[in-house]
């Protein structure tokens with residue numbers, strides 16, 4: 480298991496211990512693999528977000544000043560991400576967010592120990608997961624999103640950015656939500672999550688499956704993080720854009736053996752039931768599937784609408 484962060488390191492940096500000390504978190508080693516490195520080696524942001532990647536220095540170089548500038552003064556890609564996802568925080572009753580809450584209500588029998596979200600962005604579902612779990616861990620690769628997530632969970636004021644057009648943004652009424660404890664956010668790769676196997680009672684990935692290079696790997700990692708009997712939630716609009724997922728990795732309309740003739744929803748059911756040559760050890764009971772509308776505003780004159788497939792399954 481991971482060495483815990485030494486108390487003086489965490490308190491010297493002014494971090495809440497709760498934010499960094501989850502025993503479920505693993506410190507990836509430079510050479511990869513399933514083992515954990517020491518917490519002393521972890522790099523973190525000034526706002527207390529651990530960077531749990533195999534090469535944190537390269538990541539910090541890549542994100543540059545986005546790690547420390549005020550949230551409304553970040554690079555264009557970071558501002559574009561925030562302007563798309565921050566409005567989700569102030570719209571907790573949209574069909575997308577209600578679908579996640581409803582799945583948890585229907586399929587959890589009381590409060591569980593740990594819920595993990597891979598690809599949590601600014602955290603619209605982290606608060607919901609916390610209603611059903613004593614501890615929540617949110618993992619994402621976007622430093623801008625996680626800084627906004629950390630701030631809103633700590634009850635800080637977060638600028639609500641709206642993209643006007645091109646690279647121009649305006650600030651709308653800022654977001655200020657009640658602080659919520661028990662939620663850790665960490666920079667990590669969902670395809671190599673900084674988590675020990677079999678730690679979570681719930682693993683959710685909402686609108687991420689078609690944002691990763693290898694969706695099969697994402698499903699495999701979600702499975703490996705989940706305890707037997709745990710709840711799996713995969714929601715996705717199955718966009719399969721080549722920029723994110725090479726066609727030879729796409730679950731629907733792709734070329735993977737056994738998947739070619741299936742749409743993604745059917746492919747996921749087959750995959751989770753262990754009926755495909757890939758990940759044939761998977762053994763899930765499919766609890767429910769539904770389609771829900773979801774929309775993201777790109778800029779003042781453009782909204783993209785999706786029809787998101789939500790699949791809920793229990794690991795046997």
Ligand SMILES: C[S@@+](CC[C@H](N)C(=O)[O-])C[C@H]1O[C@@H](n2cnc3c(N)ncnc32)[C@H](O)[C@@H]1O
Pocket residue numbers: 564567597598599600601603618619620621624667668669670684685686687690691
């Ligand atoms: C389409 S957004 C969905 C965000 C949020 N779950 C929601 O439903 O609003 C996809 C998110 O996944 C994150 N992401 C993409 N690839 C990732 C990876 N390999 N590891 C961790 N996060 C990833 C992106 O940074 C982004 O925040």
